Amino acid sequence: MNYHRLVLLAAIAVEVTGTSALKLAADMPVAGYIASMGLLSLSLFLLSVALRAIPMVAAYALWEGLGIVGLAAIGYFVFGEALGPLRVLGLSAILVGIWLLLRGTNARAA
DSSP states (O other), X not given: OOHHHHHHHHHHHHHHHHHHHHHHTTTSHHHHHHXXXXXXXXXXXXXXXXXXXXXXXXXXXXXXXXXXXXXXXXXXXXXXXXXXXHHHHHHHHHHHHHHHHHHHHHHHHO
């Protein structure tokens, strides 16, 4: 795996962590918002680094799509949020959409 892909994975992980920190803002408003702003800013910076070598549509699809899937998993396992059949279907559709975008991006780049 090359450097820019690792940076993109880091951007996704930081984005999921930063968005999850917004949940903390209900109990600790100042710390939660500061943590979220810092982490989301770092995520955008890392995404911009990844965009130097990864096509924009591929990088953004992975960043946003895997972020949504990751947040759904954290919501379910950490915060006890419901994850019913329609949500699972929606998350599956996101993953299929990412796969299709990546296939189309790779086909065009070749």
